[in-house]
Amino acid sequence: MNNSTSRWNAFLVPVIAVVLGILFGAVLMLLMGYDPILGYNLIFQGIFGSEYFLGETLRAVTPLIFAGLAVAFAFRTGLFNIGVEGQFIIGQLAAAWVGMSWDLPPGLHALAAVMVAMISSGLYAGFAGWLKARLGVHEVITTIMLNYIALFSANYIIRNFLKGQGERTADILPSASLTSEFLRTMFDGARVNWGLIIALILALVVWFLLWKTTRGYELRAVGFNPHASEYAGMNVKQNIILSMVISGMLAGAGGAADTLGVYGYMNISAGFTGIGFDGIAVALIGTNHPFGVILGALLFGGLSFGADNMQRVEGIPTESIRIVISMIIYFVAASAIVQSVLGYLRRRREVQAK
Amino acid sequence: MSMIDMLITIFSGTLIYATPLIFTALGGVFSERSGVVNIALEGLMVIGAFTAAVVTIWTGERMGISPALAPWLGVLAAMVAGMLFALLHAFASIDLRADQVVSGVALNFLAAGVAMFMVKKLFEGAGQTTTVQHAFSKFAIPGLSSIPLIGPGFFNVYALTYLAIILVAISWYVLYKTPFGLRLRAVGEHPAAADTVGVNVRRMRYMAVIISGGLAGIGGSALSIAISSSFQHATVSGHGFMALAAMIFGKWHPSGALGAALFFGFATALGVSGQVLGLTAYVPSELLNALPYLLTILALAGVVGRAEAPAANGKPYQKGSR
Numbered sequence: 046m047n048n049s050t051s052r053w054n055a056f057l058v059p060v061i062a063v064v065l066g067i068l069f070g071a072v073l074m075l076l077m078g079y080d081p082i083l084g085y086n087l088i089f090q091g092i093f094g095s096e097y098f099l100g101e102t103l104r105a106v107t108p109l110i111f112a113g114l115a116v117a118f119a120f121r122t123g124l125f126n127i128g129v130e131g132q133f134i135i136g137q138l139a140a141a142w143v144g145m146s147w148d149l150p151p152g153l154h155a156l157a158a159v160m161v162a163m164i165s166s167g168l169y170a171g172f173a174g175w176l177k178a179r180l181g182v183h184e185v186i187t188t189i190m191l192n193y194i195a196l197f198s199a200n201y202i203i204r205n206f207l208k209g210q211g212e213r214t215a216d217i218l219p220s221a222s223l224t225s226e227f228l229r230t231m232f233d234g235a236r237v238n239w240g241l242i243i244a245l246i247l248a249l250v251v252w253f254l255l256w257k258t259t260r261g262y263e264l265r266a267v268g269f270n271p272h273a274s275e276y277a278g279m280n281v282k283q284n285i286i287l288s289m290v291i292s293g294m295l296a297g298a299g300g301a302a303d304t305l306g307v308y309g310y311m312n313i314s315a316g317f318t319g320i321g322f323d324g325i326a327v328a329l330i331g332t333n334h335p336f337g338v339i340l341g342a343l344l345f346g347g348l349s350f351g352a353d354n355m356q357r358v359e360g361i362p363t364e365s366i367r368i369v370i371s372m373i374i375y376f377v378a379a380s381a382i383v384q385s386v387l388g389y390l391r392r393r394r395e396v397q398a399k
Numbered sequence: 400m401s402m403i404d405m406l407i408t409i410f411s412g413t414l415i416y417a418t419p420l421i422f423t424a425l426g427g428v429f430s431e432r433s434g435v436v437n438i439a440l441e442g443l444m445v446i447g448a449f450t451a452a453v454v455t456i457w458t459g460e461r462m463g464i465s466p467a468l469a470p471w472l473g474v475l476a477a478m479v480a481g482m483l484f485a486l487l488h489a490f491a492s493i494d495l496r497a498d499q500v501v502s503g504v505a506l507n508f509l510a511a512g513v514a515m516f517m518v519k520k521l522f523e524g525a526g527q528t529t530t531v532q533h534a535f536s537k538f539a540i541p542g543l544s545s546i547p548l549i550g551p552g553f554f555n556v557y558a559l560t561y562l563a564i565i566l567v568a569i570s571w572y573v574l575y576k577t578p579f580g581l582r583l584r585a586v587g588e589h590p591a592a593a594d595t596v597g598v599n600v601r602r603m604r605y606m607a608v609i610i611s612g613g614l615a616g617i618g619g620s621a622l623s624i625a626i627s628s629s630f631q632h633a634t635v636s637g638h639g640f641m642a643l644a645a646m647i648f649g650k651w652h653p654s655g656a657l658g659a660a661l662f663f664g665f666a667t668a669l670g671v672s673g674q675v676l677g678l679t680a681y682v683p684s685e686l687l688n689a690l691p692y693l694l695t696i697l698a699l700a701g702v703v704g705r706a707e708a709p710a711a712n713g714k715p716y717q718k719g720s721r
Contacts, residue, residue, distance in 0.1 A: 077520065125500060176700055180700050181705075182696075182699045183699075184645055185438075185643070185647075186643075186644045186648070187554035187696055187699070189637070189641075189643075189644060190696050191696075192637075192688060194693060197686070197689035198689060201683055201685035201686065204685075205683075238535070292693050315638075316633055326504065326508060327499055339410065341407065350601065362515070362519040362520065362524075364513070364516035365510045365516060366512075367508060367509075367511060367512030368509060368512035368513060368516060370508060370512075371506070371509035371512055372509065374504060375502065375505035375506070375509065376504035377501065377505075378498050378502040378505055379490075379495040380493040380495075381487075381495040381497070
């Protein structure tokens with residue numbers, strides 16, 4: 046197989062997986078006594094039915110881009126960061142703290158809050174990287190544990206130091222807000238905000254870092270084959286830590302965008318938001334490429350948000366879309382299934398050409 | 400609260416909260432010893448918890464089967480459902496040579512989706528099952544449970560807890576004292592060598608993954624019809640990942656997994672009964688809740704040291720490859 050075919054396949058496999066997943070969902074709805082055409086139509090309307098819906102869809106997509114980028118970055122460098130959930134929480138918390146208690150001019154304040162959030166989450170994730178590099182503790186376990194620790198400590202800190210009215214922090218100052226009057230009017234009052242723009246910029250940064258810089262090459266090389274990289278003189282341990290720090294920073298930016306752009310405060314919460322786990326799905330659908338992540342987040346966020354409309358109008362459970370998404374990931378994993386579909390299509394085309 | 404009562408609360412709490420983790424971590428040991436990474440444990444527990452709750456409700460409350468039998472039917476159904484669900488992971492990992500982590504992630508999503516979809520379908524759009532009326536209640540072993548301190552501390556827990564501990568011994572025996580166990584471990588360490596001497600790698604791995612599904616399914620049932628008595632989206636919430644951690648913490652060994660699960664159970668018991676024990680007067684409750692996770696990191700970093708996974712763990716086997 047030559048290089049251009051394999052590239053083409055890298056693009057086609059997820060596309061076909063998506064098609065198969067959506068078909069699977071249709072069959073499922075049919076078996077359960079729902080009308081799949083109506084179901085998908087309602088999802089479509091739930092996304093594109095009005096400027097407001099479209100804007101809210103983009104609002105739902107935004108954190109998924111951040112989370113997807115964070116997971117994908119770690120995957121590219123050979124690490125599985127299940128801790129995006131916790132790093133996201135740390136980002137939310139740091140942004141809320143800076144947003145409510147620092148005093149800076151508008152714009153600069155928001156920037157400072159995002160920066161502090163990125164640094165905090167970067168350090169938090171870096172701890173897991175350090176544990177792996179220095180002590181050989183598997184990052185999957187430490188990042189899972191750090192999720193819970195982040196959740197409980199954030200609740201503790203909010204309750205004791207940042208408490209506003211009710212079970213949440215005080216409001217951030219207007220100078221730290223990432224809401225955009227421009228975007229808000231364009232989408233008829235939806236909560237889409239500058240966070241989306243930051244997410245897109247970070248996707249570009251990740252792409253540049255990984256594929257256009259020496260450090261990025263090293264990071265990918267360590268992910269691909271740590272032993273060969275070590276032999277080639279790269280500092281594997283340092284790269285593991287750096288990779289976790291950057292991954293955490295991406296997650297932290299997402300948490301900051303959530304606090305500063307959508308809510309303006311952070312809640313004390315009993316459980317996880319699930320954004321970090323959804324980020325794993327987004328990264329996998331997007332084949333761990335930053336631009337793929339954007340598409341994956343649009344697909345995941347769009348389907349999930351549109352599914353609310355489907356459940357509201359026809360009572361078709363939103364979970365049918367979770368099932369569709371899981372089947373897409375399954376097909377991406379079991380790409381042998383997709384490859385055989387591709388091979389079949391190719392053979393047919395050749396037969397027809399004759 | 401007297402010292403004795405505190406100890407009793409902690410002992411029995413430790414055993415109870417460890418129960419779902421013991422089953423599931425044992426499942427993980429089987430799967431990963433055969434060379435198949437099983438991050439799908441979380442999803443398998445979800446399927447088990449859901450099935451157990453629904454079957455116990457159906458048999459006990461709608462079909463009128465005796466309340467003593469109904470939860471056992473729930474456990475059995477959870478085991479079977481877990482085994483069937485694990486087939487999906489086995490098929491992707493073994494036959495399609497898929498990335499096992501990705502397949503596991505997919506199944507975790509799938510399990511959560513399917514279970515909540517069916518809950519909404521079966522319970523008129525509700526987000527959770529009705530309360531399981533005939534869930535397990537604690538079972539005091541006659542005689543033993545009347546020993547002071549030790550009796551109420553160790554011998555007044557769920558029947559599933561005793562089953563879990565018995566299964567640890569059985570798993571150890573099967574894995575280390577039978578030809579089946581030797582073959583299972585062989586295909587996880589060096590599948591090519593095992594293949595050369597006539598071990599069917601594919602079949603061994605399939606069996607291991609199916610066993611792990613059954614055990615994780617039972618683990619899930621302990622959550623929905625023993626520790627709590629309903630199924631909803633937060634019933635499992637991370638227990639599968641904790642079990643995964645217990646398996647690694649326990650160095651892929653049944654008794655190690657038991658120890659790690661008991662350790663998590665102990666820390667959870669401290670967190671849950673912190674209020675009752677009066678600990679919250681000294682330590683914030685959030686810290687108590689975070690304790691199991693903090694202790695795990697500390698233990699992994701300091702005490703346990705590097706854990707070596709089975710050599711072929713996560714690597715698909717292709718006949719004829721080196």
